[in-house]
Amino acid sequence: MNQLSDRINNLSTSATLAMAAKARELRAEGKDIIGLSLGEPDFNTPDFIKDAAIEAINQNYNSYTPVDGYVDLKEAIINKFKRDNNLSYTLPQIVVSTGAKQSLANIASVMLNAGDEVILPCPYWVSYSDIVKLSDGVPVEVQTSIDNDFKMTAEQLEAAITPKTKMIWYSSPCNPSGSVYSKEELRALADVLKKHPNIYVVSDEIYEHINFKGGHFSMAEFDDMYDRTITVNGVSKAFAMTGWRIGYVGAPDWIARACNKIQGQVTSGANCIAQRAVIKALEADPSSIKYMVDEFKERRQLILKLLGEIEGFKTNEPEGAFYVFPNISSYFGKTIKGKTINNATDFSLFILEEALVATVTGEAFGNKDCIRISYAASQDEIIEAIKRIKTALS
Numbered sequence: 383m384n385q386l387s388d389r390i391n392n393l394s395t396s397a398t399l400a401m402a403a404k405a406r407e408l409r410a411e412g413k414d415i416i417g418l419s420l421g422e423p424d425f426n427t428p429d430f431i432k433d434a435a436i437e438a439i440n441q442n443y444n445s446y447t448p449v450d451g452y453v454d455l456k457e458a459i460i461n462k463f464k465r466d467n468n469l470s471y472t473l474p475q476i477v478v479s480t481g482a483k484q485s486l487a488n489i490a491s492v493m494l495n496a497g498d499e500v501i502l503p504c505p506y507w508v509s510y511s512d513i514v515k516l517s518d519g520v521p522v523e524v525q526t527s528i529d530n531d532f533k534m535t536a537e538q539l540e541a542a543i544t545p546k547t548k549m550i551w552y553s554s555p556c557n558p559s560g561s562v563y564s565k566e567e568l569r570a571l572a573d574v575l576k577k578h579p580n581i582y583v584v585s586d587e588i589y590e591h592i593n594f595k596g597g598h599f600s601m602a603e604f605d606d607m608y609d610r611t612i613t614v615n616g617v618s619k620a621f622a623m624t625g626w627r628i629g630y631v632g633a634p635d636w637i638a639r640a641c642n643k644i645q646g647q648v649t650s651g652a653n654c655i656a657q658r659a660v661i662k663a664l665e666a667d668p669s670s671i672k673y674m675v676d677e678f679k680e681r682r683q684l685i686l687k688l689l690g691e692i693e694g695f696k697t698n699e700p701e702g703a704f705y706v707f708p709n710i711s712s713y714f715g716k717t718i719k720g721k722t723i724n725n726a727t728d729f730s731l732f733i734l735e736e737a738l739v740a741t742v743t744g745e746a747f748g749n750k751d752c753i754r755i756s757y758a759a760s761q762d763e764i765i766e767a768i769k770r771i772k773t774a775l776s
């Protein structure tokens with residue numbers, strides 16, 4: 383008999399991790415799988431950050447840290463917010479966590495009561511809806527269109543708001559679409575929120591530095607949004623530090639204190655060595671990671687060109703992150719190699735089995751017509767992967 387809670391029974395398994403597991407299984411059977419499913423830079427963590435970690439170990443950093451992070455790390459975060467985002471925070475407004483994912487889970491726990499609605503412009507990052515559900519919140523999906531670069535308009539936001547709306551969560555640059563909201567587009571959303579003073583915003587800026595057009599803008603930069611916005615960020619993507627597990631928020635202090643309180647009961651502070659190393663990462667000039675961003679930009683051009691040569695792929699031009707999110711719905715209803723493709727999940731599985739390329743179905747991101755392809759892979763792998771996909775579909 384299933385003795386597990388409804389909470390866990392109703393939780394989905396992360397589709398990106400599930401796809402990675404399936405790809406691993408096929409690899410173990412000896413199949414030569416090209417993995418384009420994971421959201422993880424394929425670079426090493428820069429040496430100056432690794433050196434800081436080694437030094438911290440040798441200096442015997444081994445005790446529990448303050449629950450909300452070392453004070454000098456929080457100061458480095460405050461300086462980073464000022465330097466990169468023109469945002470002023472004080473120490474009590476900053477909470478360091480075990481990855482931005484924990485920051486988001488903290489926010490859901492401290493902000494949501496059962497039945498509170500959270501607006502998620504689709505496509506959204508795979509974990510948003512399940513993190514919201516874990517806190518008994520109700521995800522409200524707003525479908526955007528590839529013709530509007532997968533961005534939610536002010537009219538769509540207005541139409542989605544109900545008396546139960548508590549929050550809006552979005553990422554910019556967006557995982558999975560790569561879209562970046564401009565200052566004007568965010569202002570239009572903020573103008574709608576003016577009429578709804580009890581709605582809070584999570585601005586997930588973890589891909590901030592992987593932005594090919596420049597001009598990152600934070601919702602909290604608007605004076606009238608500062609007290610209603612929780613800015614989430616971390617080092618996983620920009621500094622190739624996914625396994626180090628450090629994320630953080632800048633938030634109104636009552637929200638930050640609540641995150642601190644819950645973290646104190648659930649995980650305590652984040653890993654001490656990683657925290658010491660992240661101080662160095664955040665103190666460094668963002669130009670220190672330009673070589674990775676430049677490489678991602680080249681790969682984006684390459685993959686867009688190659689996908690453009692496959693019939694039936696409709697792709698927007700991502701402005702940031704390291705994903706493309708092509709619409710492949712023109713294949714629905716077709717049977718290829720004896721396999722019928724009825725939806726994006728069928729398509730992604732077909733590509734895995736027939737082209738030996740791992741991608742992720744758009745359904746995991748709240749979009750039924752697209753798949754996500756990560757280009758955090760070498761140019762040779764990208765060329766080979768797209769060649770295989772083209773051959774499998776032809």
Ligand SMILES: Cc1ncc(COP(=O)(O)O)c(C=O)c1O
Pocket residue numbers: 421480481482483484507553556557586588616617618624627628629
């Ligand atoms: C949009 C977005 N937010 C948050 C995260 C989580 O990042 P972290 O590794 O800091 O937990 C990811 C990771 O894929 C992401 O894509």
